[in-house]
Amino acid sequence: MDVSEIIIPGDTPGTEWRLPVLRFTGRDPKAPKTYIQAALHAGELPGTALLHFLCERLRQAESEGKIAGDITIVPQANPIGAAQSHFGELQGRFDLGSRTNFNRDFPLISIADRAELIENIDDYPAIDRLKRQLLHMALGADLVLDLHCDDESLQYAYIDEAFWPEAADLAAALDMKAVLLSDGESSAFEEAVGFAWKYQIPGERRSRLPGKLSVTVELRGKRDVDPVLAKKDADGLWHFLGARGIVSGAMATAAAFSGPAVPLDNVEIIRAPEGGAVLFHRSIGERIAAGDLLATIVTRPGQPGGSIDLHSPQDGLILTRTSDRLVRRRGDLMKIACDNPSKASRKAGTLEN
Structure with a gap:
C-alpha cells in the first residue's frame, strides 16, 4: 500500500489541509480500476470505519498478489470540513466560508477534459481545490463509490439510471434496503463523475455506461459508527470487489437485491x-x-x-x-x-x- 498526501493550501496565511490517499497497485492493467472515498460530509463516519477494515483485507491481498485492478482509497475526503466546529459542534456538511454543501458544485466536464481540473489549481479557493482533486482522482477509475450516511437511516444508495440494474450486485453485497434512481444531472460528486462519462463527446449524451459505476452509498445513520457494522460492510464491499474481478479470493455469497428501486x-x-x-x-x-x-x-x-x-x-x-x-x-x-x-x-x- 502506498500512502501519500495531497496538500491543499488554506485561503489565509499559515493554514493548509492534508488529504491522505491510499493506493493499492493491481497486477492486471486490464482489470477495472476502483476509487472509494468517505466522509465528504466530514461528520459522516460509517464509511471511514468501513474503509479502515477494508484496507486490512486489501493489504493482506496485496501481499499475496491478489489485487488485479488498481484501488485508490480516500478515507477522510474532507479535511476542511473536519476542522469546522461552531460552539463545539462539528459543521462538516457546509463550507462555512462559501455556505456551499461540500457535496455540491463539482465541475461538470467531459472526461476528455479531466486534466484541466488540476491545471492552474492554485487560482482556486481551498474548497474548489479540494473538489477538483477528488474529482480528478475519481475520473481515473472505472468504479467510483462515495460513502455517506444519513441521519437515522436504513442502508440505501443513490444510483444514476445509467448504471441500473447492473449495480444491483453492489446493492446486494452491501445489504441495501432500497435504491433511489436519479437522472444523474446534479452537481453532486457521484453525478459529476457520471456526467463526465456520459458526455465523453461534448453535447452527445450516452444513456448507458457498461463497465462503469458511480454511486453514493448511504451507510445507515450518523450514530452507526460501530465495529461490527463496519466489518460487515467491509466484508460486503470485499465480496463486491471480488465479483467485479478487482480482487481474487473473495467468495460472492450475497443474495440478490430484493429491495425497492424507485425514482427520486x-x-x-x-x-x-x-x-x-x-x-x-x-x-x-x-x-x-x-x-x-x-x-x-x-x-x-x-x-x-x-x-x-x-x-x-x-x-x-x-x-x-x-x-x-x-x-x-x-x-x-x-x-x-x-x-x-x-x-x-x-x-x-x-x-x-
Missing part, C-alpha cells in the same frame, strides 16, 4: 408545517400505508390544539428519520420510498441541500 420522484419527504417538538409514531424500516399517523408536532405545549398530526400521503417504506427532536418550520422529518410519484412540488435534482 417517488420519494415522499415529510416536512414539519410548524416548529416544535416532534413525537414519532413510526420508525425507519417500517412499511406504512396511506393515512398512517407518522408524527406529532407539539407546537404549543399544554395548550388546547397545541399539536399537529402528520399522516403518510401514500404507501411506502420509511428510509430515514431526523435525529432532531426540536424541529424548525419546513424541516425534513422523514424520507419514504413509494411505488408512485409524490404529488409534492420540489426542485429538480437532489432531494436535500
Whole structure:
C-alpha cells in the first residue's frame, strides 16, 4: 500500500489541509480500476470505519498478489470540513466560508477534459481545490463509490439510471434496503463523475455506461459508527470487489437485491408545517400505508390544539428519520420510498441541500 498526501493550501496565511490517499497497485492493467472515498460530509463516519477494515483485507491481498485492478482509497475526503466546529459542534456538511454543501458544485466536464481540473489549481479557493482533486482522482477509475450516511437511516444508495440494474450486485453485497434512481444531472460528486462519462463527446449524451459505476452509498445513520457494522460492510464491499474481478479470493455469497428501486420522484419527504417538538409514531424500516399517523408536532405545549398530526400521503417504506427532536418550520422529518410519484412540488435534482 502506498500512502501519500495531497496538500491543499488554506485561503489565509499559515493554514493548509492534508488529504491522505491510499493506493493499492493491481497486477492486471486490464482489470477495472476502483476509487472509494468517505466522509465528504466530514461528520459522516460509517464509511471511514468501513474503509479502515477494508484496507486490512486489501493489504493482506496485496501481499499475496491478489489485487488485479488498481484501488485508490480516500478515507477522510474532507479535511476542511473536519476542522469546522461552531460552539463545539462539528459543521462538516457546509463550507462555512462559501455556505456551499461540500457535496455540491463539482465541475461538470467531459472526461476528455479531466486534466484541466488540476491545471492552474492554485487560482482556486481551498474548497474548489479540494473538489477538483477528488474529482480528478475519481475520473481515473472505472468504479467510483462515495460513502455517506444519513441521519437515522436504513442502508440505501443513490444510483444514476445509467448504471441500473447492473449495480444491483453492489446493492446486494452491501445489504441495501432500497435504491433511489436519479437522472444523474446534479452537481453532486457521484453525478459529476457520471456526467463526465456520459458526455465523453461534448453535447452527445450516452444513456448507458457498461463497465462503469458511480454511486453514493448511504451507510445507515450518523450514530452507526460501530465495529461490527463496519466489518460487515467491509466484508460486503470485499465480496463486491471480488465479483467485479478487482480482487481474487473473495467468495460472492450475497443474495440478490430484493429491495425497492424507485425514482427520486417517488420519494415522499415529510416536512414539519410548524416548529416544535416532534413525537414519532413510526420508525425507519417500517412499511406504512396511506393515512398512517407518522408524527406529532407539539407546537404549543399544554395548550388546547397545541399539536399537529402528520399522516403518510401514500404507501411506502420509511428510509430515514431526523435525529432532531426540536424541529424548525419546513424541516425534513422523514424520507419514504413509494411505488408512485409524490404529488409534492420540489426542485429538480437532489432531494436535500
